[in-house]
Amino acid sequence: MNVDDTGAQNSMILRRHFLTLAAATALVPFARGAWAQSTDKASAFIKVTGDRLVGVVNGPGSASAKRAQMTQILNDAVDVDGIAKFCLGRFWRTASSAQQEAYVKLFHEVLVTNITTKLGDYKGVSFIMGRARVDGENDVVSTTVNRPNNPPTAVDWIVADVSASPKIIDVVAEGTSLRLTQRQDYASYLMHNNNNVDALISAMKNQVAQSG
Amino acid sequence: MRFVRVPRPPITRVHRRLAYLLALGVCLAGCATKPPASDPDAVADYEQTNDPLEPTNRVFYAVNNGLDTVILRPLALGYRYVVPEPVRNGVHNMLSNIGTPVQLANDMMEGKPRRAGDTVMRFIINTTVGVVGFFDVATKWGYPNHDADFGMTLASWGVPEGPFLFLPVLGPSDPRDAVGFGVDIALDPFTWVGNPRDGTLKAINWARFGLNAVDTRERVEDSLQQIKKTALDPYATFRSLYRQHRHSQIEQLRNDNRATVPDWFAQPTNQPAK
Numbered sequence: 001m002n003v004d005d006t007g008a009q010n011s012m013i014l015r016r017h018f019l020t021l022a023a024a025t026a027l028v029p030f031a032r033g034a035w036a037q038s039t040d041k042a043s044a045f046i047k048v049t050g051d052r053l054v055g056v057v058n059g060p061g062s063a064s065a066k067r068a069q070m071t072q073i074l075n076d077a078v079d080v081d082g083i084a085k086f087c088l089g090r091f092w093r094t095a096s097s098a099q100q101e102a103y104v105k106l107f108h109e110v111l112v113t114n115i116t117t118k119l120g121d122y123k124g125v126s127f128i129m130g131r132a133r134v135d136g137e138n139d140v141v142s143t144t145v146n147r148p149n150n151p152p153t154a155v156d157w158i159v160a161d162v163s164a165s166p167k168i169i170d171v172v173a174e175g176t177s178l179r180l181t182q183r184q185d186y187a188s189y190l191m192h193n194n195n196n197v198d199a200l201i202s203a204m205k206n207q208v209a210q211s212g
Numbered sequence: 213m214r215f216v217r218v219p220r221p222p223i224t225r226v227h228r229r230l231a232y233l234l235a236l237g238v239c240l241a242g243c244a245t246k247p248p249a250s251d252p253d254a255v256a257d258y259e260q261t262n263d264p265l266e267p268t269n270r271v272f273y274a275v276n277n278g279l280d281t282v283i284l285r286p287l288a289l290g291y292r293y294v295v296p297e298p299v300r301n302g303v304h305n306m307l308s309n310i311g312t313p314v315q316l317a318n319d320m321m322e323g324k325p326r327r328a329g330d331t332v333m334r335f336i337i338n339t340t341v342g343v344v345g346f347f348d349v350a351t352k353w354g355y356p357n358h359d360a361d362f363g364m365t366l367a368s369w370g371v372p373e374g375p376f377l378f379l380p381v382l383g384p385s386d387p388r389d390a391v392g393f394g395v396d397i398a399l400d401p402f403t404w405v406g407n408p409r410d411g412t413l414k415a416i417n418w419a420r421f422g423l424n425a426v427d428t429r430e431r432v433e434d435s436l437q438q439i440k441k442t443a444l445d446p447y448a449t450f451r452s453l454y455r456q457h458r459h460s461q462i463e464q465l466r467n468d469n470r471a472t473v474p475d476w477f478a479q480p481t482n483q484p485a486k
Binding site: 180189191203 | 253254257261434435438442443444448449451452453456459460461463464
């Protein structure tokens with residue numbers, strides 16, 4: 001192969017790259033349009049869900065009524081099953097199906113209990129919508145949550161499956177992911193209890209019983 | 213020539229005691245055992261957790277928890293009870309304003325001119341219009357606050373965080389942040405000004421230190437109680453939260469690459485060619 005051949009080949013490769021680049025660039029505006037639409041949808045979804053949450057927190061009603069309303073919102077807007085699975089981490093695979101079922105059921109209860117027992121502290125809460133962006137397969141909607149006696153908190157809502165049935169899969173407060181923190185809490189608990197999922201399940205039962 | 217003693221920060225003696233305590237704790241509690249190589253998932257977890265001193269750290273977590281229950285938390289609750297929220301916010305703003313030199317030094321060492329500019333503007337606006345820093349006017353005028361400390365500066369220079377540490381009194385940390393804490397004290401001009409024998413100055417420095425602790429504690433009270441109530445293993449939860457929070461601060465620092473040319477200045481690259 002002589003030098004000219006290599007040069008010709010190089011320029012061909014270059015041209016091909018250039019064409020790919022041009023094609024990709026041409027697609028960018030469309031992609032941007034699609035993104036904008038998706039983030040708009042995600043923002044609207046978070047706005048509606050947030051308003052519902054704030055409505056329950058600041059609204060009238062007995063504790064049990066509020067708990068029922070909160071459960072409804074969580075079921076509508078949050079992928080609790082997916083989060084539960086994520087939080088068990090590597091132990092999900094080793095757990096029996098009976099354990100998995102009991103765990104997911106308890107996870108729902110723990111989540112609702114944890115939220116409802118501190119509703120009183122959140123009285124007067126409000127939030128301001130921020131920007132939304134696409135991150136991989138999910139949309140991230142930023143908000144600022146203001147509650148009395150506390151500094152404003154930057155809260156990001158991670159929304160999956162925006163186009164079909166949007167669900168919240170994580171909440172990131174001041175850079176700390178709720179589900180990741182929960183997963184590491186459970187992982188540590190399991191590590192100190194012989195990796196026994198039943199121990200975790202009974203601890204969760206205990207939590208629900210104590211607060212309920 | 214008169215002998216002049218080198219002025220020292222007010223917490224030096226505390227630090228020395230902390231170092232003794234730390235050494236003692238390490239001797240007493242030892243290290244976490246690494247899981248066997250036959251269990252790769254457990255090894256991966258162990259490495260991700262990166263807490264080889266966990267038993268020692270847990271001892272100090274318990275010690276700090278005790279100190280918090282009997283000293284800091286009652287003080288913080290009393291502070292919350294006696295001082296109304298707007299005043300507490302004002303005090304917080306003033307403390308933050310006094311921290312300007314350290315913040316600015318770190319902004320510059322991080323190579324972030326826009327952050328340094330924000331810090332300077334915040335200081336000028338809040339010290340004058342904001343009445344010696346009591347009101348945070350600068351945020352409303354487009355100069356929001358940001359975090360800057362020497363731990364973050366080290367991170368931006370590529371220094372790894374190292375294993376998790378739970379330090380007596382100071383709480384969750386890592387070697388990088390522990391060094392950063394010390395350097396920030398050294399960077400603070402208030403550590404060095406005046407005659408160290410001046411009792412008033414010493415009192416002011418200690419008052420500031422104490423007020424800072426109570427203010428910080430009061431601001432995290434609700435979150436802290438909530439975590440203690442809901443976590444199965446609060447220590448592990450705090451470890452996770454501390455790391456995530458630090459990573460996010462450092463991430464924000466890295467991503468803050470605003471142009472140094474102000475918006476109102478004609479920007480040559482954005483001008484269409486005639």
